[in-house]
Amino acid sequence: MTPFDYIRPATLPEAVRAGSAPGSAYLAAGTNLLDLMKGGTLRPERIIDITRLPGLDRIDWLHDGSVRIGALVRNSDLAYDDRFARTFPAVAEALLSGASAQLRNAATVGGNLMQRTRCAYFHDPASACNRRSPGSGCDAREGENRLHAVLGWSEHCIATHPSDFCVALTALDAVAETEGEHGTREIAVDALHALPGATPEQETALAPGELIVALRIPAEAARFAPRSRYLKLRERTSYAFAIVSAVAALDVQADTIRGARIALGGVAAKPWRAREAEASLIGAAATAEAFARASELALAEARPSGDNAFKIELARRIVARALALARGGTPEIMPALPASPFSTVPGADHAA
Amino acid sequence: MGYHMSLSIRLTINGQPRDVALDDPRVTLLDLLRERLHLTGTKKGCDRGQCGACTVLVDGRRINSCLALAASMDGAQITTIEGLADGETLHPVQATFIAHDGFQCGYCTPGQIMSAVGLINEGRAGDDPERIRELMSGNICRCGAYQGITEAVLEAQKILSDDEKRDAA
Ligand SMILES: Cc1cc2nc3c(=O)[nH]c(=O)nc-3n(C[C@H](O)[C@H](O)[C@H](O)COP(=O)(O)OP(=O)(O)OC[C@H]3O[C@@H](n4cnc5c(N)ncnc54)[C@H](O)[C@@H]3O)c2cc1C
Ligand code: SF4
Numbered sequence: 001m002t003p004f005d006y007i008r009p010a011t012l013p014e015a016v017r018a019g020s021a022p023g024s025a026y027l028a029a030g031t032n033l034l035d036l037m038k039g040g041t042l043r044p045e046r047i048i049d050i051t052r053l054p055g056l057d058r059i060d061w062l063h064d065g066s067v068r069i070g071a072l073v074r075n076s077d078l079a080y081d082d083r084f085a086r087t088f089p090a091v092a093e094a095l096l097s098g099a100s101a102q103l104r105n106a107a108t109v110g111g112n113l114m115q116r117t118r119c120a121y122f123h124d125p126a127s128a129c130n131r132r133s134p135g136s137g138c139d140a141r142e143g144e145n146r147l148h149a150v151l152g153w154s155e156h157c158i159a160t161h162p163s164d165f166c167v168a169l170t171a172l173d174a175v176a177e178t179e180g181e182h183g184t185r186e187i188a189v190d191a192l193h194a195l196p197g198a199t200p201e202q203e204t205a206l207a208p209g210e211l212i213v214a215l216r217i218p219a220e221a222a223r224f225a226p227r228s229r230y231l232k233l234r235e236r237t238s239y240a241f242a243i244v245s246a247v248a249a250l251d252v253q254a255d256t257i258r259g260a261r262i263a264l265g266g267v268a269a270k271p272w273r274a275r276e277a278e279a280s281l282i283g284a285a286a287t288a289e290a291f292a293r294a295s296e297l298a299l300a301e302a303r304p305s306g307d308n309a310f311k312i313e314l315a316r317r318i319v320a321r322a323l324a325l326a327r328g329g330t331p332e333i334m335p336a337l338p339a340s341p342f343s344t345v346p347g348a349d350h351a352a
Numbered sequence: 353m354g355y356h357m358s359l360s361i362r363l364t365i366n367g368q369p370r371d372v373a374l375d376d377p378r379v380t381l382l383d384l385l386r387e388r389l390h391l392t393g394t395k396k397g398c399d400r401g402q403c404g405a406c407t408v409l410v411d412g413r414r415i416n417s418c419l420a421l422a423a424s425m426d427g428a429q430i431t432t433i434e435g436l437a438d439g440e441t442l443h444p445v446q447a448t449f450i451a452h453d454g455f456q457c458g459y460c461t462p463g464q465i466m467s468a469v470g471l472i473n474e475g476r477a478g479d480d481p482e483r484i485r486e487l488m489s490g491n492i493c494r495c496g497a498y499q500g501i502t503e504a505v506l507e508a509q510k511i512l513s514d515d516e517k518r519d520a521a
């Protein structure tokens with residue numbers, strides 16, 4: 001790590017002022033920031049420790065039934081909050097499928113949203129990487145790119161966003177509340193992460209120094225509580241990032257789908273909401289044929305960015321299977337292996 | 353609060369209050385424990401959050417000390433493997449790891465044991481071996497002692513809950 005100054009502000013305005021100076025980086029739990037600093041990908045001159053900012057570690061239920069989650073709430077505390085897990089089970093399942101128990105105990109929700117890509121070349125300062133060092137090129141294009149993007153990528157960058165949590169949030173229309181030098185604003189989680197285009201270094205919609213203070217999930221998303229799942233395929237059973245993942249949430253009444261939410265992880269530089277696929281399900285019966293059609297639509301624009309054509313067919317199957325699992329109903333208790341296709345909970349449809 | 357050269361923090365480590373002067377804010381909790389406080393029971397495997405060898409309890413919760421900035425831990429209660437035994441009496445998790453051959457070379461063991469203590473505190477696994485394995489997945493064992501580890505955690509959890517029931521009676 002290169003040397004830095006350490007600052008621990010006591011108030012939000014102080015934090016934003018310090019964080020807006022060039023060379024500053026916010027420190028939450030540090031599980032991503034310190035990792036990137038050790039490897040030399042990030043070299044901040046000033047670390048602004050936000051962990052002591054007051055009031056950001058609460059889960060509040062608002063009068064309209066929506067929930068407001070402070071940016072410093074730990075991933076495990078949110079996933080294990082009973083009311084939260086009952087109301088937004090796919091979000092809890094996504095959280096519990098991420099990283100390890102130790103990391104989830106430390107990691108904050110703000111840090112999870114703002115974590116960076118796991119592209120190996122981004123993590124290696126000796127490699128060319130437009131995202132880390134604009135204009136230097138992209139070593140992933142001709143390199144190890146089995147796990148890279150199949151949707152929304154550009155010639156300049158083919159990286160994926162690694163968060164599981166964000167996939168479920170995007171599906172449920174969650175919104176981030178931010179505070180910056182120019183005041184407060186709200187950004188839909190779906191609009192928080194940018195596709196690379198010609199400027200992959202512009203990773204998010206946040207201005208320099210803009211701090212996420214909370215997340216909100218609208219009350220309306222609770223209608224999916226009885227039928228929502230997160231499904232994540234990994235290269236080992238646990239403690240691994242997604243190769244491909246999907247959240248599926250259904251509102252089924254009298255055998256007809258009244259509402260549907262679908263988003264994919266591991267396929268693009270942002271969590272990928274599949275709105276056309278959702279629309280195709282409205283008014284349809286919840287059948288395997290309808291799910292297959294939706295999965296085709298979800299991947300209609302996909303193309304390989306390297307050695308990863310397999311991810312397209314895999315993603316279709318993960319979407320179709322996530323929908324089938326959602327139709328089967330949210331499990332009574334969290335599966336022993338959250339989000340795993342190999343889970344042994346009843347209702348898991350191994351033949352899908 | 354702005355720090356440049358020297359930064360002083362207070363930690364309670366295994367029950368003992370310690371004032372620590374950090375000459376450099378870059379030090380992680382893991383390096384602080386091992387290099388400066390000479391508590392070398394906590395191990396460094398990957399130094400990047402990928403193995404669990406560095407697991408300690410911070411305010412009772414298991415975390416990876418290699419990805420925690422020491423300066424940010426100011427005021428915390430830290431428990432390391434050195435703080436588990438009561439004199440010559442091993443903690444139940446230590447005892448069951450021995451009884452069930454929960455290790456071979458032993459390098460991952462302090463992290464496994466601290467993680468198991470954290471898991472039992474969390475109370476989410478019940479007596480389901482699949483849940484134990486899943487919730488211990490943040491601890492890699494290159495020797496592959498997983499079978500013994502799962503058995504050790506299950507038995508330690510049973511001993512601790514029996515103790516609790518006895519204390520309550
Ligand atoms: C081995 C390993 C495996 C992992 N596996 C998974 C996985 O399977 N799935 C998954 O989703 N994640 C996984 N993760 C990533 C993990 O979820 C993130 O590291 C964690 O969520 C980051 O949270 P943090 O509080 O530690 O953030 P920090 O590391 O403190 O911060 C991360 C970034 O966010 C910025 N930041 C933090 N808080 C805010 C805020 N409030 N406003 C604006 N910017 C902010 C920081 O400046 C920094 O750039 C894994 C990590 C490791 C090390
Ligand atoms: S894919 Fe993106 S992050 Fe990876 S090397 Fe290319 S530019 Fe960098």
Ligand code: FES
Nearest residue numbers: 397398399404418
């Ligand atoms: S040394 Fe901390 S996780 Fe490996």
Ligand code: FES
Nearest residue numbers: 456458493494495
């Ligand atoms: S006992 Fe050797 S690594 Fe686990």
